Amino acid sequence: GNSVTQMEGPVTLSEEAFLTINCTYTATGYPSLFWYVQYPGEGLQLLLKATKADDKGSNKGFEATYRKETTSFHLEKGSVQVSDSAVYFCALSDYGGSQGNLIFGKGTKLSVKP
Amino acid sequence: ETGVTQTPRHLVMGMTNKKSLKCEQHLGHNAMYWYKQSAKKPLELMFVYNFKEQTENNSVPSRFSPECPNSSHLFLHLHTLQPEDSALYLCASSQDPGTSVDNEQFFGPGTRLTVL
Numbered sequence: 001g002n003s004v005t006q007m008e009g010p011v012t013l014s015e016e017a018f019l020t021i022n023c024t025y026t027a028t029g030y031p032s033l034f035w036y037v038q039y040p041g042e043g044l045q046l047l048l049k050a051t052k053a054d055d056k057g058s059n060k061g062f063e064a065t066y067r068k069e070t071t072s073f074h075l076e077k078g079s080v081q082v083s084d085s086a087v088y089f090c091a092l093s094d095y096g097g098s099q100g101n102l103i104f105g106k107g108t109k110l111s112v113k114p
Numbered sequence: 115e116t117g118v119t120q121t122p123r124h125l126v127m128g129m130t131n132k133k134s135l136k137c138e139q140h141l142g143h144n145a146m147y148w149y150k151q152s153a154k155k156p157l158e159l160m161f162v163y164n165f166k167e168q169t170e171n172n173s174v175p176s177r178f179s180p181e182c183p184n185s186s187h188l189f190l191h192l193h194t195l196q197p198e199d200s201a202l203y204l205c206a207s208s209q210d211p212g213t214s215v216d217n218e219q220f221f222g223p224g225t226r227l228t229v230l
Contacts, residue, residue, distance in 0.1 A: 034218075036221075041223075042223050042224075043118075043120075043204050043206075043221035043222050043223045043224045044157075044204065044206075044221040045221065046218055046219075046220070049218065089157065101147075101159060101162060101170065102159075102219055104156055104157040105156065106155075106156045107156070107157075
């Protein structure tokens with residue numbers, strides 16, 4: 001079945017460091033791909049998305065490119081801030097499956113130190 | 115109110131209590147979801163409602179009983195829970211998973227449930 005694998009955390013970085021959080025997926029068909037972010041004490045918020053191969057999603061300085069050849073959707077940011085500390089979830093839209101539900105990775109906790 | 119709201123934000127209950135979680139979406143969406151988020155486990159989809167009809171029950175124990183009286187409101191009724199049911203319960207909504215290409219889901223802040 002469809003699945004998402006993302007790198008284990010936690011990830012600890014200094015402010016202004018470069019961030020990469022790896023995400024790979026297994027899917028039949030052509031799913032849409034998402035990154036959600038969960039700040040402490042809050043629900044999940046959509047960070048960015050890509051709906052087809054080679055699309056690049058971007059928001060708040062974060063980017064991810066839908067790579068069909070490597071089945072990947074890695075999240076990157078050139079210079080992280082303390083306010084980016086949160087848990088990041090990679091997800092795919094199981095559109096070909098049951099009612100277009102989302103399948104989430106386990107989440108990667110990011111801590112950014114001043 | 116905008117977006118997706120959930121009440122209460124925190125709930126502590128004993129194993130013999132009956133309580134309900136409430137979710138309301140102000141986005142005009144047609145689909146609503148309950149998720150369970152436990153420490154160190156992936157986000158677990160529990161129930162899906164589409165146009166008020168339950169379209170998915172992910173093998174959830176009967177001590178969790180959902181109710182969707184209309185497209186804007188979703189409840190989760192809790193009865194004789196176990197301590198392992200302690201978790202963050204998240205509600206989400208989306209436009210229409212049956213036809214939406216990307217099925218973007220909008221989440222509420224969650225209810226932190228503790229079962230004693």
